[in-house]
Amino acid sequence: MSSMFEQAALLALWAAVPLLVGVLLGLDRVLTARLQGRRGPSVLQSLRDLTKLLHKKGSYVNRSQVLFAYGALALQAAAALVLIMGSDVLTAFLLSGVGCFLMVMAALSVRSPYSHLGAQRELVQMMATEPVVMMVVLSLAYASGSFLGAEMEGMLVLALPLAAAAMVPVLLIRLEKSPYDIATAHSEIVSGPYVEFSGRGLGITKLAHWFELGVMFGILLLFFRLSDPALDLVVKGLVVLAVVLTTAVIDNTTARLTRWRMLRFSLTLCLGAVMLNLIVLYLVDSGVIL
Amino acid sequence: MNGRREARSPWILHFDTGSCNGCDIEIWALLTPKYDVERFGMMNKGNPKHADILLVTGPVTKKCASRLKNLYEQMPDPKLVVACGDCASTGAPFVGCYNTCGGVDSVIPVDVYVPGCACRPEVLIDGVVMAVDKWREITGASSEGARS
Numbered sequence A: 001m002s003s004m005f006e007q008a009a010l011l012a013l014w015a016a017v018p019l020l021v022g023v024l025l026g027l028d029r030v031l032t033a034r035l036q037g038r039r040g041p042s043v044l045q046s047l048r049d050l051t052k053l054l055h056k057k058g059s060y061v062n063r064s065q066v067l068f069a070y071g072a073l074a075l076q077a078a079a080a081l082v083l084i085m086g087s088d089v090l091t092a093f094l095l096s097g098v099g100c101f102l103m104v105m106a107a108l109s110v111r112s113p114y115s116h117l118g119a120q121r122e123l124v125q126m127m128a129t130e131p132v133v134m135m136v137v138l139s140l141a142y143a144s145g146s147f148l149g150a151e152m153e154g155m156l157v158l159a160l161p162l163a164a165a166a167m168v169p170v171l172l173i174r175l176e177k178s179p180y181d182i183a184t185a186h187s188e189i190v191s192g193p194y195v196e197f198s199g200r201g202l203g204i205t206k207l208a209h210w211f212e213l214g215v216m217f218g219i220l221l222l223f224f225r226l227s228d229p230a231l232d233l234v235v236k237g238l239v240v241l242a243v244v245l246t247t248a249v250i251d252n253t254t255a256r257l258t259r260w261r262m263l264r265f266s267l268t269l270c271l272g273a274v275m276l277n278l279i280v281l282y283l284v285d286s287g288v289i290l
Numbered sequence B: 001m002n003g004r005r006e007a008r009s010p011w012i013l014h015f016d017t018g019s020c021n022g023c024d025i026e027i028w029a030l031l032t033p034k035y036d037v038e039r040f041g042m043m044n045k046g047n048p049k050h051a052d053i054l055l056v057t058g059p060v061t062k063k064c065a066s067r068l069k070n071l072y073e074q075m076p077d078p079k080l081v082v083a084c085g086d087c088a089s090t091g092a093p094f095v096g097c098y099n100t101c102g103g104v105d106s107v108i109p110v111d112v113y114v115p116g117c118a119c120r121p122e123v124l125i126d127g128v129v130m131a132v133d134k135w136r137e138i139t140g141a142s143s144e145g146a147r148s
């Protein structure tokens, strides 16, 4: 009976992922505004934007664009469900990766140069972050001895501090901040793969992106698990808030990277940090050091 | 009730149809910390497909007319147009000029006229709020089946 109750609670949590991510994005907008000396919108603003978009009919360029967008949403939502249910983390990661790729296809299915630029931007973003997240998932599995999220017990961050830290730049890129959100760039370029979507279609792609962010935050939270459920919840909440605050501060106090530098940064420093962590852990485990 | 959800998130597209840039600078001032229109949920989107409200400045030069129409047609319904400044509202001081159409409403329907040369940011905010009220009316009416 209790397991059924638990499953229902997890399902409810999955359904609430867009709400939680929406509030986090709203919080990010408020923090950004305060850092810029503005009052900023309400924390619910991102949710209001999404509700508006989903209720606006809009138009679409062709059917494959719509199909790919719904496909991306389905895959990202499935990835979030797999992660929340405590199943295979690698499956969740790969499903989410295919979801990102469907967004690329959606952008490529339109004959518009800006949309194609957006598709390439999404591809570069995948190239920069996917290897890092892949290694993070592998190191989580190595440290805990299982790929199942439910079996990743304890504060794995203590064994894998560098891997957890590498998730922060990944989230910064996935939140579409540096190097994408450039105030001086043309808005067609800043819009990225979403440029040719409007109304409900745009809302669906946003929702897919929110589930994708949910998966990324979910993978980060696998580093922090405590046996006491209340304490666990508090620690996870604090971690998410700290990450949102850190990304907002980094975003507003550093210059924008170029795409090329982003790629070099994440594939050398971030990937290197995760690898180093894994090597050290291996040497400690096999008794070579300490 | 139905229009409320839209009214809290008006996304803006700004188009200059040959203004002296006086009104455009006032529109950009809305984004600065002093006026900070994002606190009302307004965002400058610069993409007709994402926008709800079109802010137009300038008297609409003959060359710009087709582009203005094109942008307007690309915006998804329900959409609103705010003519910003005297040029956009009436064509003044370029009335009768050989190369201008004489105001935005000679090309596309306008919902709100914001006066001033240049229009002040405070009045612009008022104009957008009026547009949002009108939006509420339209969506409220369409939800009751009075408008398709």
Ligand code: SF4
Pocket (backbone or CB within 6 Å): B019, B020, B021, B022, B023, B024, B057, B058, B084, B085, B086, B087, B088, B092, B093, B116, B117, B118, B119
């Ligand atoms: S109304 Fe005045 S300030 Fe505005 S565009 Fe026309 S001339 Fe320039």
